[in-house]
Amino acid sequence: AQRVTQPEKLLSVFKGAPVELKCNYSYSGSPELFWYVQYSRQRLQLLLRHISRESIKGFTADLNKGETSFHLKKPFAQEEDSAMYYCALSTYNNNDMRFGAGTRLTVKP
Amino acid sequence: DAGVTQSPTHLIKTRGQHVTLRCSPISGHKSVSWYQQVLGQGPQFIFQYYEKEERGRGNFPDRFSARQFPNYSSELNVNALLLGDSALYLCASSTGLAADEQFFGPGTRLTVL
Numbered sequence: 699a700q701r702v703t704q705p706e707k708l709l710s711v712f713k714g715a716p717v718e719l720k721c722n723y724s725y726s727g728s729p730e731l732f733w734y735v736q737y738s739r740q741r742l743q744l745l746l747r748h749i750s751r752e753s754i755k756g757f758t759a760d761l762n763k764g765e766t767s768f769h770l771k772k773p774f775a776q777e778e779d780s781a782m783y784y785c786a787l788s789t790y791n792n793n794d795m796r797f798g799a800g801t802r803l804t805v806k807p
Numbered sequence: 808d809a810g811v812t813q814s815p816t817h818l819i820k821t822r823g824q825h826v827t828l829r830c831s832p833i834s835g836h837k838s839v840s841w842y843q844q845v846l847g848q849g850p851q852f853i854f855q856y857y858e859k860e861e862r863g864r865g866n867f868p869d870r871f872s873a874r875q876f877p878n879y880s881s882e883l884n885v886n887a888l889l890l891g892d893s894a895l896y897l898c899a900s901s902t903g904l905a906a907d908e909q910f911f912g913p914g915t916r917l918t919v920l
Contacts, residue, residue: 702849732908741810742850742897742911784849793863795840795909797849 700725704798719770721785731768732786775805811912819918828883828915832900839881842897893919
């Protein structure tokens with residue numbers, strides 16, 4: 699069965715520091731992986747997906763199939779990055795999307 | 808476009824009652840997915856509908872059902888409500904199937920007393 703694990707519920711860093719939000723998954727096939735973000739009082743929205751290989755708002759994420767991970771990274775965190783971040787996995791076989799429990803990132807001034 | 812809209816915003820029901828939640832997708836989107844989000848957890852997939860057909864179902868009891876209308880709007884129905892059904896119910900629309908980008912609505916907060 700598909701499963702997404704985000705080991706950190708809370709993560710706090712100072713402005714300008716690097717940040718890494720961890721995501722591990724279990725799925726035997728080829729997954730589609732996403733990072734969704736929810737800023738305060740806003741809707742859940744897509745941040746990035748692995749197939750696009752884009753850098754959005756300075757964030758990147760690399761799919762590591764060997765370690766079954768899809769960690770989200772940013773070299774220099776900004777206060778506006780404070781939000782709830784969810785890693786999600788989907789497959790075309792099952793037509794569902796599995797979310798992790800989320801990590802609340804706080805960037806302190 | 809106002810994006811995905813959901814109604815009602817909040818709802819209070821008692822155990823054993825039935826509830827219907829509604830969702831209107833972004834214009835042009837043919838897929839609607841429903842999620843349940845309990846406090847402190849990520850969204851849990853309930854259903855996906857595409858072109859008015861159920862294309863995916865999560866691990867939820869038969870008390871949960873849904874349908875999609877010809878205009879692609881959708882309803883989620885929950886029968887015989889339990890206290891544990893209290894949650895934020897999110898609707899998301901997309902152009903295709905579940906692996907496409909999901910655009911989320913604001914959610915309906917259901918409280919079961």
